[in-house]
Amino acid sequence: xxxxxxxxxxxxxxxxxxxxxxxxxxxxxxxxxxxxxxxxxxxxxxxxxxxxxxxxxxxxxxxxxxxxxxxxxxxxxxxxxxxxxxxxxxxxxxxxxxxxxxxxxxxxxxxxxxxxxxxxxxxxxxxxxxxxxxxxxxxxxxxxxxxxxxxxxxxxxxxxxxxxxxxxxxxxxxxxxxxxxxxxxxxxxxxxxxxxxxxxxxxxxxxxx
Numbered sequence: 001x002x003x004x005x006x007x008x009x010x011x012x013x014x015x016x017x018x019x020x021x022x023x024x025x026x027x028x029x030x031x032x033x034x035x036x037x038x039x040x041x042x043x044x045x046x047x048x049x050x051x052x053x054x055x056x057x058x059x060x061x062x063x064x065x066x067x068x069x070x071x072x073x074x075x076x077x078x079x080x081x082x083x084x085x086x087x088x089x090x091x092x093x094x095x096x097x098x099x100x101x102x103x104x105x106x107x108x109x110x111x112x113x114x115x116x117x118x119x120x121x122x123x124x125x126x127x128x129x130x131x132x133x134x135x136x137x138x139x140x141x142x143x144x145x146x147x148x149x150x151x152x153x154x155x156x157x158x159x160x161x162x163x164x165x166x167x168x169x170x171x172x173x174x175x176x177x178x179x180x181x182x183x184x185x186x187x188x189x190x191x192x193x194x195x196x197x198x199x200x201x202x203x204x205x206x207x208x209x
Contacts, residue, residue, distance in 0.1 A: 003029070003130055011046045012183050021054065027061045029133070033203075034068040034075045034095075036104065041158030041201050042183065044082065052086040061136050063092035065129055069100025076141035092132060092139045096125045103204040104165070159184060159199040166207075168194045178206035 001008060006029065013019040021028075032043045064079055066072040072095025080090045099115050100106050110118060132139065172193035179187040179194060186199040187206060 002126070003133060012042050014050055015042060015045050021050070023055065024058050026058055027063070027136075028059055030062070030064045030079065032064075032066060032075075033102075034066060034072050035102065035157045035202055037071075037074050038157070039075050039078045039082065040203065043079070044158075047079075047082045047086065051083075051088065056086075056088055059088065061091050062088055063133055064090065064094075065126075066093065066095045067098050068095050069098065069102050069106065071095065071097075073141065073144040077144055080141050090140065092137060093141045094125065094129045094132075094139065096122050096129070098122055101204075101208050103207055104202075157202040159186075159201060166196055166200065168196065177209055181205050181209050 009019050009021070011030075011032070014021065030043065030046075032040055035041075062083065064076070066075050066079075068075065076093040076095060079093065083090050097118060099110050099118050170193065174189055174193060176189055176194075179189055182205065183203060184199045184201050186197045186201070188195050188197065
């Protein structure tokens with residue numbers, strides 16, 4: 001939203017056919033949070049299905065900003081590899097740390113002081129990224145330690161299996177927030193409480209909201 005002239009389009013809407021990328025775009029930014037140390041399923045789907053099947057010859061500058069709870073180097077590397085496989089070069093990538101909220105990996109919730117420090121540093125990195133992107137600077141991701149192993153772990157996030165660790169307690173008041181925020185429509189409202197299906201993307205937005 002803060003990059004001049006940029007149009008914000010939701011990746012899931014594109015994947016579902018409710019939004020499209022203009023044919024003549026010259027710059028493309030890909031923004032996402034890290035899931036399980038890697039790239040979320042909807043982003044992988046977007047690259048594999050949407051970008052692969054379109055004419056990308058007009059693209060001159062492809063950049064990415066990634067939010068993470070600890071580190072985003074592996075996700076940057078995974079993204080670069082995925083784009084290279086369909087003939088697109090990543091020109092710039094930067095990871096921005098925020099307070100960790102990823103349920104399976106979270107170790108400790110930061111207190112108020114730590115949260116303010118993390119957000120302050122994040123704001124400085126955002127300002128730097130905007131300046132870099134406007135000048136079309138080049139910043140390529142390096143290969144992280146245990147990159148292939150981490151990629152296998154991250155690659156398991158996505159639909160197809162119910163998350164056995166996710167459950168709905170009897171104190172559910174059926175407010176519907178979890179169902180309304182779920183990007184894959186995986187949560188339905190039952191007669192007594194919310195019900196979780198088998199298409200979890202492992203974003204845990206339902207839990208955090």
